[in-house]
Amino acid sequence: MDNKTKNRPQTLPDGARPTLKTIAFMTGLGITTVSRALKDAPDIGAETKERVRLVAKQIGYQPNRAGVRLRTGKTNVISLVLTLEEEIMGITSPMVVGITEILAGTPYHLVVTPYSAVKDALAPIRYILDTGAADGVIISRTEPHDPRVALLTERGLPFVTHGRTEMGIVHPYHDFDNERFAYEAVRKLVARGRRKLVLLEPPPHLTFYSHMRAGFERGLRDFQADAVSFHQTNIDHSLVEIRDAFEVLMRSEDAPDGIVSGSGSGAIALIAGLEMAKKKLTEDCDMVSKSPSDFLRWLRPEVMTMYEDIRIAGRELAKAVIGHIDGEPPETLQSLSQPEFQPPITRGLRA
């Protein structure tokens, strides 16, 4: 056999999935040529490329991920890093949906990488870095000085955060404008004549804690209302804890007449505490809540809600990681979604 065709395959197993070798055999070309033709390399003739593409399509060729990954290190994987604990009200579902909607048009797969204890937040990141498990990472529960962001930046692995940081590192993020949410919430409550307002806030170590507080306080100043302290309780507490603490507050001298709830499930507990204190929504108290789903609007239409669309957040996050992977500058991969009050559920045909 002459040298020219020395590496050509002689026989091909027939049930197996096609590889570059299959196409090489069918076109009479070398494996390298086929590989380069499919990547549209400049040193391959136009007609050859066309032939290769045609055959590849015909036989349904799809590159073997393990082969690519072994040779190039490219995993075609995006890793979504989650705390098992943050799943209380199920924000993950729509997030996963949003992400996969974007990934569907790409070669990327979505791998969910969980971690349990809060102190282990770095563990999954290290795992991904050490094993090269992903091309990009999506993290949430972002902190102002987030060690995960520091580590990922240092090691040069593309990522995006759900929430912002404050460390002077420019990186991709998507965030809900919690400052504005709280500000508009205060505006709304004051417009209803409420003046003693309370905020159910995020835990202080997360970045959006300060955003939400800042918006709340700016609102208090601009619209001349007063704050009632509820600092000992936050949205990471159990619903029972929130309820009981709020009942106590509502029975006290200091009882607020307006509530801003930083979470939808927290709102449920607040309502329960309020009712246990024998108060009534819209009469003794008004409430504005952030809400990632519909149930509050259905079951407690008295509560004014601002919808946080987690699904869209998922989309934005996915687009941003991919952009980062593709080398787009981080500052172009930042987005903030604006809160808007939701209209009430329509009361059907007969109004």
Place this chain on the structure above:
Amino acid sequence: MDNKTKNRPQTLPDGARPTLKTIAFMTGLGITTVSRALKDAPDIGAETKERVRLVAKQIGYQPNRAGVRLRTGKTNVISLVLTLEEEIMGITSPMVVGITEILAGTPYHLVVTPYSAVKDALAPIRYILDTGAADGVIISRTEPHDPRVALLTERGLPFVTHGRTEMGIVHPYHDFDNERFAYEAVRKLVARGRRKLVLLEPPPHLTFYSHMRAGFERGLRDFQADAVSFHQTNIDHSLVEIRDAFEVLMRSEDAPDGIVSGSGSGAIALIAGLEMAKKKLTEDCDMVSKSPSDFLRWLRPEVMTMYEDIRIAGRELAKAVIGHIDGEPPETLQSLSQPEFQPPITRGLRA
């Protein structure tokens, strides 16, 4: 160099992650020996194994997934196949949590594989089969004659279904006992003196439709109650549709006095419809609902709920696929979770 050490590595890059080669170099053994030692093969000396394990642990060796996958075809991936549409009430979150809890102790990663249109249900399965993308598959929204089950069985890829089938194929599954749920729901309603019952049922093409109906009808017979037809509406319809249809029903001659809701979010819509028809829960009507989360108990404690623990379902499903992959007989990998009425939320310290 003598033949014995011909394939030994001379130098080793230092920043890189350790491979078998690294361990081979450090122990002075051959790569093959190291590989076999780590798998506890019988032809490797006990002391050698010990040394290899020690070094491997010290340097934090973790097998390269791409290498293993390329060589053996083993992906160490479990694929969760989801409809984007089923995410309405976010059942995915706790499910993902449950699955990852089990996978955490294994080498498996969880990949989420979505599909959009209902007619495309087979597409992700084919993709996984064709590309060898996973060692095992988890599917939901199971139908009595499910083409996905047929295909996976035929091609011999391990899987588990959330829900049962009726095709004479013995396969792993986990299911909620919807027959019993509906039966117990009817018992409860009749015990409260309700006799005209309605069922908000699953869409007819899913297997648990017939389970739930069967339990409902058995209950009607055993406890002597009557059914009110609501067949044109099911839990896959939009909340607005359910509400409007139910309002019409509640205003009709045929208005039921007892409701069995096959879904938690459906219950919300039913309540809305009922209230629009100027009826009141516990007065005109009682209601039992399946509920995958807590909000109904908090916001509508009048509704009697049976909790479907999706997180546990996730765990069971994960265990079952892995069992199937490990070759355990399918009939040992089937489980049914029993519904139980939930106690009301405790009313706090001062009850």
Place this chain on the structure above:
DNA sequence: CATCGCGACTGTATCGTTACAGATTTGAAG
């Protein structure tokens, strides 16, 4: 007419792992 450059294509080595078929040593049996 030799030489060069260029366009089009190709072989080899390699990523990390494992299946397979040896190879070497040791001690016991003949």
Place this chain on the structure above:
DNA sequence: CTTCAAATCTGTAACGATACAGTCGCGATG
């Protein structure tokens, strides 16, 4: 002193893809 088997260990090839360094033929150049 062979011979052989058992116990350990080892090299080679291969999985599928790609980086790299060619090769080949051909027309233009000096």
